[in-house]
Amino acid sequence: MAMASALMLGGMMPGAVMAQQAAWPGKPIRLIVPFPAGSFTDTVARVVSERLTKSLGQPVVVENKAGANGLIGATEVARSAPDGYTVMVTNSSSVTINPQVYKKGGYKPKDFAPVTLILEAPFILVTNPDWAQKHGVNTVQDLARYAAQQPGKISYGSAGPGNIAHLSFAMLNNRAKIQTTHIPYKSAAQAQMAVISGELDTAFDTWSALPQIKAGKLKPIAVSGVKRMAQLPDVPTVEEAGYKPFDATFWIGLLAPAGTPPQIVQKLYSSMQGILEDEKARAALSQQGEVVMIDPARFAKRVEQEEASWGAVIQKEGITLD
Structure with a gap:
């Protein structure tokens, strides 16, 4: 009898589970x-x-x-x-x-x-405007040229080691065959402020950079996707600058x-x-x-x-x- 009851209970289990799933969410x-x-x-x-x-x-x-x-x-x-x-x-x-x-x-x-x-x-490759003007960096090609002349001197930031913004810049280094210096921060917002203040030279930033770009506090030189952003139609992709393939979305x-x-x-x-x-x-x-x-x-x-x-x-x- 006990075994029969157990078998009946076991036979009911799938239905009970399905009913419980159907009632989701219950809390x-x-x-x-x-x-x-x-x-x-x-x-x-x-x-x-x-x-x-x-x-x-x-x-x-x-x-x-x-x-x-x-x-x-x-x-x-x-x-x-x-x-x-x-x-x-x-x-x-x-x-x-x-x-x-x-x-x-x-x-x-x-x-x-x-x-x-x-x-x-896509990320937006931004620079500090004063730094960019001082070194003539208006495009990705300009950045690569300066980096080739001064290996390791350009600093870029991200929200931490292994972050996608870090790896995106590492990929740019590979494509352009340049050396730059990564400075990790606790958040993307901190890295952004570091570029604005001049503590950093550049970074791959999120769309949160758009108001700062509009205000002239950040200079965009490229976007990391395969097509241009509607919000920045005059800013080319990294691929357009000649570094292919490049898609960091x-x-x-x-x-x-x-x-x-x-x-x-x-x-x-x-x-x-x-x-x-x-x-x-x-x-x-x-x-x-x-x-x-x-x-x-x-x-x-x-x-x-x-x-x-x-x-x-x-x-x-x-x-x-x-």
């Missing part, structure tokens, strides 16, 4: 951001949190778990229960680059279930722990699709980059491809952080 959801409050990624996450809260009918609460270029927060998500109650908004560095430069890190890309890409943006995406049920992943993706019809949310995101919602399968393929492409840069540069 608040944690939205982990592996970067500080006020950061580029956090700004996007706040928009996502508001939208998902409305769509799913449960609070989606942002938790900032900053440190080690996103490693700390992403590791927590990778180790969380795959039940849909812990998800993450993060950038491409933490997913495709960190596992390759932190050999003792706590996760691999396969430890996540990609939900959707949210936005993508930064993205922000929504991911869950690997093993999260497909029904939940799909429901999250469907809920995110609402941003495309939400003028307020879309306008807020458009200040950070180009809104690009792609489905889980396409996002997973994008992660796989970028893991390989950045891996080639990391291997060539011999970058390791532990």
Whole structure:
């Protein structure tokens, strides 16, 4: 009798699990951001949190778990229960680059279930205007010329070793066959201020540089994508300057722990699709980059491809952080 009861219970388990998944979400959801409050990624996450809260009918609460270029927060998500109650908004560095430069890190890309890409943006190669005028640096070719004359003298910054902005400049060094000096900061915002103040010469910056460019505090000389930015139509791509191939595009995406049920992943993706019809949310995101919602399968393929492409840069540069 006991065995029969157990078999009946076992037979009911799949149905019970499906019912539980169908009822998801039944409680608040944690939205982990592996970067500080006020950061580029956090700004996007706040928009996502508001939208998902409305769509799913449960609070989606942002938790900032900053440190080690996103490693700390992403590791927590990778180790969380795959039940849909812990998800993450993060950038491409933490997913495709960190596992390759932190050999003792706590996760691999396969430890996540990609939900959707949210936005993508090229970097803007900016310089300090006074420095650029002093040394005649108005283009990438000018920067390469000066770097060739003064190996290692040009300083550039990023949000930390192994950050995608760091690797983008390392890739430029490779393409242009120049030597420059990397100065790591705790955040992209700090690196940006260092260029404005003249503490740094140059950096690959995010779209947050646009107001500073408009104000004349930063000078743009190139963008890192394969096409020009609509906001900076007169600024050429690095490829146009003759350094091919060159595509360093930064993205922000929504991911869950690997093993999260497909029904939940799909429901999250469907809920995110609402941003495309939400003028307020879309306008807020458009200040950070180009809104690009792609489905889980396409996002997973994008992660796989970028893991390989950045891996080639990391291997060539011999970058390791532990």
